[in-house]
Amino acid sequence: MTNQPALSEGMAETADRLLEESWGDEDRRLDRRGLIAESGLTIAFLCAAFLLLAVAPPGEIPVATMVSLGVAYAFASRVEFPIGAGHAVPTEIFLIPMLLLLPPSIVPLVVLGALALASFVDWLRGRSRFERILETGGDAWHCMGPAVVFVLAGAPGPTDSPWWLYVAAFGAQVVVEVVAGTLREWLSLGISPQLQLRVLAIVWAIDIMLLPVGVIGALAAEAFPPAPLALLGVAAVLALLAHDRNQRIDQAHERLEALQRERRRLQVAVHRIGDAFASKLDLDALLSITTRAVVEAIDADGGRAGAHQGVGRRLVRRATVHEDADLEPALRAAEEGALDRREPSVAMVDGVWALAAPVQAPESARAAGMISVARRGSAFLGEERDLLIHLCEQAGVAAANIDKHETLHRQALTDELTGLANHRRLQELLGQGVERYHRAQVPLSFVLLDLDDFKAVNDSRGHQTGDIVLRAVADAMRECCRADDEPARYGGEELGVVLQGVDFGQAIALAERVRAAVAELELVDTEGEKLQVTTSVGVSSLGPEIADGQALIAAADQALYQAKRDGKNCVRYGSLRADGDYPHLRLA
Incomplete structure (x- = not known):
């Protein structure tokens, strides 16, 4: 009976956990560590098998019996009944007839050949990789102990073997499996020897139950040589049970993987929702x-x-x-x-x-x-x-x-009456523009306008008419500005716009468009009477003489009041000289 523990990611805490993580990995490729360990065990097994042949040369070999038992053993080796972290296979029912009906010194090589044949057939069927043949030496070590015991006992036949010989052979099998099996899994897969002993104990219990079946088959062979092949029926029954159990484990494993995928999806979804809240x-x-x-x-x-x-x-x-x-x-x-x-x-x-x-x-x-x-x-x-x-x-x-x-x-950030940005927003835009100017030399200009004689409009036409005028002028200013500009109500009847990326000449041109658009407005008061309004405009730009936002506003404000003094309804621009004075020039 061989034991084939499965792969574990690190040191598994329990056999069930190891089976859960490794199920379906039979087709995995051996890593470098596994190849070295399996190759070493196979070479060591071959050396031990040929040494046994040299010590106890076989006499006449019953070829038909050897071939038939070898093929039966190969079939039984592929009946994998899952137990814990490994599989139990019913090869014991054919190993005992081999030891009793063949020269025991040749049994290790027959077992190795049977395991290699089974592995080769699996490769042809696409069920495993070719390098899995290297694992046959590690799987065959279980037969070495019983073969040595039967060689030392003089190779007795079925009727000549006392009960204690079977006990001794089984004890030798246990010792060899403890050494070879635990060493193999520790070297190739890093699985704890304690976990291996736990699995091997179940394997040995099954072997003990199958051992009498093998003895009976060997005893029957003296009267009817093909009798051991009847044990294939037992192996076939176990194969059906193992197939059903493996199918159920496959289905459970698929459901587990589906649940894990669903869990991962839900975890991702929860994280997404958390991001949405953020x-x-x-x-x-x-x-x-x-x-x-x-x-x-x-x-x-x-x-x-x-x-x-x-x-x-x-x-x-x-x-x-x-x-x-x-x-x-x-x-x-x-x-x-x-x-x-x-x-x-x-x-x-x-x-x-x-x-x-x-x-x-x-x-x-x-x-x-x-x-x-x-x-x-x-x-x-x-x-x-x-x-x-x-x-x-x-x-x-x-x-x-x-x-x-x-x-x-x-x-x-919006003025309720005009729908333009309010004073707070204008200051934010101004601060952003000044920072960009000093960081990347992006031009910054400011246009400030004030409605001419607006107090007279409020006093003679009423505040409702004044609101109509403010909204109309705000709309005209918005139409003259670029899409990205945010004109603002600076205060009272003063409106302004911060122009980022606009040089002095472009700002003056925009200011003139605003002035002309306001002068062309056709307004009526609350009584339906026509009303004409104009505006005075001041323009300034950052430069060597105007270095911050407050100076920019002050320069535009001074220019605006110069426009008032020059007769209103005109545009003026301002720049700060070294002596602190503001020269103002009227557009032609």
């Missing part, structure tokens, strides 16, 4: 992380997310996860269905199943976006649909919080 103030990050979490959690092949933007609430792509051309038609169909019905939708196109759900908080009237996932070959289960809906609802809550945060942020 990024709750960024809608793009929220949609991307939630989509990845959904794809991982329900084992989809890919997915994507979009956000509703613009006046028409158009769905705009914001995140993509493992999407390819095969998935796109099904994803689009599911998204269209969800948009039409405003609820989760399922679609199947060319064997690809897709599921889409709106990112919408419970009891919310408006969806922030949509997440859709797809996979090939299998529909989404009800629990997977429920999981997607739940995650989309949670993402919807987070998206609503993002929207509230962005609204509060805009309110904190």
